[in-house]
Amino acid sequence: MNTDFLSVTLYLLEGFGATVKIFLITLLIAIPLGLLICFGSMSKFQPLRWLMRTLVWIIRGTPLMLQLIIVFYGPGLLGWTAFSVEMATYITFSVNYACYFSEIYRGGIENVPRGQYEACQVLGMSKKDTFFRVILMQVVRKIVAPMSNEIITLVKDTSLARIIGYYEIIFFGQKYIKLEGILWPLFYTGAFYLIFSGLLTVLLRKAEKKMSYYNV
Amino acid sequence: MKALEVKNLSKKFGDLEVLKNVSFTLEEGEVLSIIGSSGGGKTTLLRCLNFLEKADEGEILVKGEDVYSAKAGEKPVITEEAQLRFGLVFQQFNLFPQYNVLDNLTLAVKLKEKNTPKEQIEEKAMELLKKVGLSEKAKNYPCQISGGQQQRVAIARALMLNPEILCFDEPTSALDPELTGEVLRVIRSLKSDNRTMIIVTHEMEFAKNVSDKVIFMADGVIEEMGEPNELFGSPKSPKLKAFLSRENFNQEI
Numbered sequence A: 001m002n003t004d005f006l007s008v009t010l011y012l013l014e015g016f017g018a019t020v021k022i023f024l025i026t027l028l029i030a031i032p033l034g035l036l037i038c039f040g041s042m043s044k045f046q047p048l049r050w051l052m053r054t055l056v057w058i059i060r061g062t063p064l065m066l067q068l069i070i071v072f073y074g075p076g077l078l079g080w081t082a083f084s085v086e087m088a089t090y091i092t093f094s095v096n097y098a099c100y101f102s103e104i105y106r107g108g109i110e111n112v113p114r115g116q117y118e119a120c121q122v123l124g125m126s127k128k129d130t131f132f133r134v135i136l137m138q139v140v141r142k143i144v145a146p147m148s149n150e151i152i153t154l155v156k157d158t159s160l161a162r163i164i165g166y167y168e169i170i171f172f173g174q175k176y177i178k179l180e181g182i183l184w185p186l187f188y189t190g191a192f193y194l195i196f197s198g199l200l201t202v203l204l205r206k207a208e209k210k211m212s213y214y215n216v
Numbered sequence B: 001m002k003a004l005e006v007k008n009l010s011k012k013f014g015d016l017e018v019l020k021n022v023s024f025t026l027e028e029g030e031v032l033s034i035i036g037s038s039g040g041g042k043t044t045l046l047r048c049l050n051f052l053e054k055a056d057e058g059e060i061l062v063k064g065e066d067v068y069s070a071k072a073g074e075k076p077v078i079t080e081e082a083q084l085r086f087g088l089v090f091q092q093f094n095l096f097p098q099y100n101v102l103d104n105l106t107l108a109v110k111l112k113e114k115n116t117p118k119e120q121i122e123e124k125a126m127e128l129l130k131k132v133g134l135s136e137k138a139k140n141y142p143c144q145i146s147g148g149q150q151q152r153v154a155i156a157r158a159l160m161l162n163p164e165i166l167c168f169d170e171p172t173s174a175l176d177p178e179l180t181g182e183v184l185r186v187i188r189s190l191k192s193d194n195r196t197m198i199i200v201t202h203e204m205e206f207a208k209n210v211s212d213k214v215i216f217m218a219d220g221v222i223e224e225m226g227e228p229n230e231l232f233g234s235p236k237s238p239k240l241k242a243f244l245s246r247e248n249f250n251q252e253i
């Protein structure tokens, strides 16, 4: 293995690609899935509400690392076909973050004044139009800040996938310890996280600002 | 034909009877004011007329057509287009904060009348804004205009759907005293357009001047109903007498 700065950077960048892949797939699934879980947890149909709230309680009440291990090793123990490392990672992260998102969504939705729904009703708007044309935008505005926090946390949480053998950037960094006996590439991985989360912070701030064109 | 007939409307919240057998009628173009101390059921009555609450019992007829009927223990029957026959202006305006004034007016109509050209809907909105004196605020957001202006926008928004009966729930109660005049003036101008209106209000002077009919409600019951000069000039019910002298006293100090 080449241990000059450029080679290490390029090699770690490859590992960081895998990290970003977890990040993007998780967001892509968790953002809509969270909305479904949120609707479920607010449903008038009690068994569904109970089921969703229990799911959220379990997922939020246990460590993500443990969840990864259970999803990866659990099916095999029961004699079922196991998921691949990638599948287990994407499933666990998506469901985990969807649960957190669902609670943020729920807070946002419950925060919209009842008068907004009532104004829509007396103007003869359908339930669907009420949600998508009036409520959703107000919810989005209320949740950008807490969602930003979760999204930044996700950047760092991706490193947990290493526990079931997902080749992400930390894994790549550790290779240098094993094969070359040098530590600095592992430390250096921190810079990748910093730059990525820094970029995200700027982007999310911008989104937040863009949505503050009105006061409530 | 009556513009509105309300027959034996009753509503309970749990064990609390908020409306008890409320009945009244309204002719086309008439303005009805509803007065009474707070907790008397005035808001609940307006909310029942706009189906934000479902009355437990009673009937609502618009121009002779049954739009709502409920019997004890049965699911109420509400006709499909009942909602749009009524309009409601809220005490707290309830404008959509993320839309500018013009979009607040056009949103519901654009969704309802998908085939009407956008320009035509916007033209109508601009006309109504002119009517309430806010043409130059079309592109402002609700947070950028005063409470009185917000309420005038809310009135224009309700008018966009051309309701047969327009209801107001204390339209000036959330406003600073110096802003009530502009809103009351708009409501008065609607009366000269022959609009059928129901106004819940604490503005006694306004109720006296603008109404064709006044209802005094207390504890969910219509205590007294009549023309304004009868009701204010020679109140019969002791509760109304007490209420009016309290109002007069408040006015003087």
Ligand SMILES: Nc1ncnc2c1ncn2[C@@H]1O[C@H](COP(=O)(O)OP(=O)(O)O)[C@@H](O)[C@H]1O
Residues within 6 Å of the ligand: B013, B016, B018, B036, B037, B038, B039, B040, B041, B042, B043, B044, B045
């Ligand atoms: N959603 C509700 N649930 C329970 N009680 C209510 C509800 N809305 C109103 N009430 C009660 O009904 C009574 C009448 O209220 P309301 O119609 O608002 O009177 P008003 O508008 O004349 O002040 C009050 O005692 C109030 O507390």
Ligand SMILES: [Mg+2]
Residues within 6 Å of the ligand: B039, B042, B043, B044, B170
């Ligand atoms: Mg009230």
